[in-house]
Amino acid sequence: MRAFFAPGLAFGSLLLAGCVSAPNAPTLTLQTAKDPEAYVKCVLPKLEKHGITSTVTQNSRHAKVLLTSKFAADDVLEAYKSQEGGKVFLYERKPLASAIKPSRLELAAQECI
Numbered sequence: 391m392r393a394f395f396a397p398g399l400a401f402g403s404l405l406l407a408g409c410v411s412a413p414n415a416p417t418l419t420l421q422t423a424k425d426p427e428a429y430v431k432c433v434l435p436k437l438e439k440h441g442i443t444s445t446v447t448q449n450s451r452h453a454k455v456l457l458t459s460k461f462a463a464d465d466v467l468e469a470y471k472s473q474e475g476g477k478v479f480l481y482e483r484k485p486l487a488s489a490i491k492p493s494r495l496e497l498a499a500q501e502c503i
Contacts, residue, residue: 429469
């Protein structure tokens with residue numbers, strides 16, 4: 391019975407590791423020619439097309455899109471004003487099954503550069 395228990399416990403720990411640990415570094419960093427407001431105006435319709443709801447907070451130099459999740463920590467897309475336009479940071483938790491291909495949020499973020 392121990393032969394089955396140890397691999398199952400190890401696999402279960404791997405699955406839960408993504409839910410427990412907090413990301414310290416962005417999963418994606420992008421540079422755009424758009425200011426934060428224009429960038430968010432581009433991203434939001436793409437997310438809404440897929441039925442993804444979000445909350446937006448912004449000021450003159452920063453915009454933050456928060457995508458709430460029922461199962462894991464919230465995903466965050468932040469855009470900051472820079473000299474060249476804007477700097478975009480994506481903080482996202484991906485389940486192991488979806489780590490192979492980009493998420494809808496990541497695709498929307500890249501399409502709006």
